[in-house]
Amino acid sequence: MQLLWLRSDLRQHDNTALSASAERGPTVAVYLISPEQWLAHDDAPCKVDFWLRNLCTLSDSLQRLNIPLLIRTADTWDQAPAVLLELCQQLGIDAVHVNEEYGIHETRRDHAVADALKAQGIGFHSYLDQLLFAPGSLLTQSGSYFKVFTQFRRLCYNRLHMALPKTVAAPKAQAALLIKRDSVPQAISGFETPPQALRDLWPAGEDEAHERLARFTSEQIHYYQDERDLPAKPGTSQLSTYLAAGVLSPRQCLHAALGSNNGEFESGSPGVFTWINELLWREFYKHVLVGFPRVSRHRAFKPETEYLPWRNAPAELAAWQEGRTGVPIVDAAIRQLLATGWMHNRLRMVVAMFLTKNLLIDWREGERFFMRHLIDGDLAANNGGWQWSASTGTDSVPYFRIFNPLSQSERFDSEGQFIKHWLPELAALNKKEVHNPASAGGLFGVANYPAPIVDLKKSRERALSAFKSLPSRQLLEVEHD
Structure with missing residues (x-):
């Protein structure tokens, strides 16, 4: 047996x-x-x-x-x-x-x-x-794991062009066994059952997962490149929850995407190509997890960034965690996470960079908070995303590139629809004021909404100074020899 x-x-x-x-x-x-x-x-x-x-x-x-x-x-x-x-x-x-x-x-x-x-x-x-390629099967010419996504992606496409991973046939019914199945517990001690409204957003089962996949790849995927960064639009697949639990496989997702694009990768629909890249980002971070085990140990991928002078600012951390920063796009994103167990991908980057750059709070605080609330929480993807935003990780954003949350808000939620949905106290503001209520309410701001907890310009300069003061990688290598 x-x-x-x-x-x-x-x-x-x-x-x-x-x-x-x-x-x-x-x-x-x-x-x-x-x-x-x-x-x-x-x-x-x-x-x-x-x-x-x-x-x-x-x-x-x-x-x-x-x-x-x-x-x-x-x-x-x-x-x-x-x-x-x-x-x-x-x-x-x-x-x-x-x-x-x-x-x-x-x-x-x-x-x-x-x-x-x-x-x-x-x-x-x-x-x-749970991957298209086994860790260790995609290596650089020197035989090491990739540190840069674009190089990793290029090799992935070369392999996929040679042969697509095949899906596996489901087994047929076997002869009945004299073993009774067990009841699945409805709840586990230590884990509070979420509100029904949250559960209703994420129905369980393969049928639901495949219906969502089919709906996305037949309709929305072709608009994905243009709408994936707009949090007020249903521009993303929202399939990460089903992938994280293994209710869907990456092979099923890849075949469905290619099926909507006549089997083509780079040619045809740019939305399909862009979404497949997101599948490969997921792949990349899991390979990083295997190739560089320190990221599983809460360590920064770039050793020199362990010396960053992260601030111990519990009040500011709490304000960030509770959606009380006074920066609407950040607060709206946090409220979305707390209410739905999910956050729009563009906003994950915005709120992560606000915490690690503007507040200069350790990325590990944000990584832990996300995992404690995300229904699609995945160690590799979550760690990779946080280290990318904090400029401590592999293939990370350069430290001097710091998102301005107000500019991000104006660009990707220009009408303020997302903000007003999650921050109804700002519903009366016009589409210009809603991104920065402090500029609209005179000396006292807007009633029932806090003033910004940090000056964006000064905090940006503080972050730049902190990164510039880090010891060089070469110096660290000498110290550790």
């Missing part, structure tokens, strides 16, 4: 480990509830709730294949080897099948499980599934 260990791959279709397991023989599936580990990783309550809801729908679809889904608890991943070994011995399992996950803790967990099982004669098989 085979055991499928589900993790961030909560789907029946195009699931490599599921198909491989079913081909080898009768299969049982298991999912580990790991609340202490999830807390340690700052997983958001809305994300945990999304996992549970998807597990419920997946359990039903697997049951139609006569594959029972079992639920076990391993509070931390250190307990996973013992929990899985006991289950394997109870059921007489010959081999465990998993789809690869990336990150230091995930890798250590899987190695520990594999060693424990193999010591008892039980096989452990892992498969490439």
Whole structure:
């Protein structure tokens, strides 16, 4: 008998480990509830709730294949080897099948499980599934992992032109087993169930995910290049939530995008090309996670930036976290995150740069806050985005390029529609005043809305000075030799 260990791959279709397991023989599936580990990783309550809801729908679809889904608890991943070994011995399992996950803790967990099982004669098989290319298969000419996205993307396209990753056929129903499936818990202690309004924004299940993918690739994708930066428009796919939980695979997304563009990459629809680039950014950051493990340890990719004089400013950090900075586009974006579990991609960059440059607060504070609230929270993408904005990471924005949130607001929300939706207290302002209420309300600003907590010009100069004072990379290399 085979055991499928589900993790961030909560789907029946195009699931490599599921198909491989079913081909080898009768299969049982298991999912580990790991609340202490999830807390340690700052997983958001809305994300945990999304996992549970998807597990419920997946359990039903697997049951139609006569594959029972079992639920076990391993509070931390250190307990996973013992929990899985006991289950394997109870059921007489010959081999465990998993789809690869990336990150230091995930890798250590899987190695520990594999060693424990193999010591008892039980096989452990892992498969490439949540990426188009295996980490280590795309390297520079010197044999190292890429540090620059454009070079990485170029090699990705070369490989994709040679051969597209194929989707995997879903297994057929197997003979019924004398094993009853377990009930999926509706909630986990330590993770508050989110409001129903938030849950309604993100229905669970593969059917919903595929409907959204089909709708996006048949309609919106062709406008993606022009509208993806406009937060008041539905210009993005909002599929990241389903990709992060593995309800969709990147292969399914790639094939759907190409299908809407007659199989073409660079030619045809510029929107398709631009969206595929976003899939490759996701790929890039996961490869970085594997190639440069320090980013899993809360370390800056650029060693010299560890010396940045980050400010300890708890009141300003709290104002940022609560959407009280007095900068409308920042506050509106934070309110969107708190209410929906999601934030528009352009605004993720704007609010991240405001925190790390204008407030000069450590990017790790922002990274942690995002993970605690994002329903699509993903270590690689979140860390990569924050380090890009903070100018501490691989392929990061140059430190002297600091977004002006007012200019960003005027450019990408010119009518103030997004701001007024999330900050109704500013609804009476005209489209010029709404971006900077302090300039509209005289000495006292606008009632019920705070004055800016920082001077944008002076804080920009402070950030530039902090970066300019850093020791050079060459000096650091001499010091560490």
